[in-house]
Amino acid sequence: MRTIDWVNGAVEIIDQTALPGEERILRLHTVGELIAAIQSLAVRGAPALGVAGAFGVALASRVHLDDPAALDLAVQRIETARPTAVNLARGARRAAALIPHGPEAVLAEARAVRDEEIAASAAMARLGADLVAELCGEERPRLLTHCNTGGLAAVTVGTALGVVGELHRRGRLAGVIASETRPLLQGARLTSWELTRWGVEHRVAVDSAGPFLMARGEVDAVILGADRICANGDVINKIGTYSHALGAHRAGIPFLVVAPESTVDRDTPSGTDVEIEDRGSAEVTAWSEAVNPAFDITPYDLVTAIVTDRRVIRVDRGEKP
Structure with missing residues (x-):
């Protein structure tokens, strides 16, 4: 089971604030919803935050495709949603580096971040x-x-x-x-x-x-x-x-x-x-x-x-x- 993933144009997470009483899936369609999930600890943990940061930039690249200033601001907001874990900003910056190549390239890089964390868990x-x-x-x-x-x-x-x-x-x-x-x-x-x-x-x-x-x-x-x-x-x-x-x-x-x-x-x-x-x-x-x-x-x-x-x-x- 993947606890965070990209599904049909949105970020899906297991809402960690609802556990153990309820296994609730949240679908996050906007950067604002993703940041709220990060700050409320609905999604947390350094590797998961790195994936969330990358997927957040993928969301932003689709919403602000024709507004570079708004896209830059969205990426900055994602990077700084929580200050201590290094993975969040790293995941966001890694996906943001693909912005000049278009939203699909950004999403492919975000998925690569996810897949690398999955492989890293098995190795660790x-x-x-x-x-x-x-x-x-x-x-x-x-x-x-x-x-x-x-x-x-x-x-x-x-x-x-x-x-x-x-x-x-x-x-x-x-x-x-x-x-x-x-x-x-x-x-x-x-x-x-x-x-x-x-x-x-x-x-x-x-x-x-x-x-x-x-x-x-x-x-x-x-x-x-x-x-x-x-x-x-x-x-x-x-x-x-x-x-x-x-x-x-x-x-x-x-x-x-x-x-x-x-x-x-x-x-x-x-x-x-x-x-x-x-x-x-x-x-x-x-x-x-x-x-x-x-x-x-x-x-x-x-x-x-x-x-x-x-x-x-x-x-x-x-x-x-």
Whole structure:
């Protein structure tokens, strides 16, 4: 099942805000509808956002075929709909480069972005499962994951959750703890939904329980995704990632990041150079002002390895992206 695709002249997505209660398909016909879906998190996850950005430019190229100024503005709006994940702007710019060749060329490039992310998920699943087996030995590991990194975030299969699925298929997985991922509960709602569909044994834990469960010996490795990986190896990912990295470091267990090459940003030196999106108080509380960063920065020296669709980067051995 593709969780985002181009179907009969529109972008179709699984509405992630409706899960797990309802499996609802949204058809997005305009740039405004696509941007609203991105900003409301109806579509989210770095690879899926890259595809959404490319398909958004395909929509814009058809609507504004004879108005270059309006088309440029639409592309800019798509690129900046969310600031932190590098894939969104990259997908939009890649499709926009084909605008001089016409709408069909733009759509073909957007479909190529989609197909490459699908292939990347399959490759990451294999490489990541091999690495987990290497690091955890013959024992079937108990893994902790954070946020959602399955097909919902990556068109099909997923990044870190794709590795979980591959280990399950190999019979090499003891179980999963899914961190609930406050404040919007992507782990409790989305990851649990996907793991249930795959038949993977799992439990949901509150975010703050993760480091304690590691300290108590209930987790053998942490595996999660990334919205951006900086040139020095710093990882930008869902808020709460840094806490899990600290817990894994203290417990002496692997901390693994799984993300496609399209998420590696060699133009950004370190995490301090990344704009961290704050999503405002309403997602957290209605009674007071709140600080609500959507992402945090995990320093590279807390990362054991980064798995992309092309390679395994052993950060713990001094390797850089």
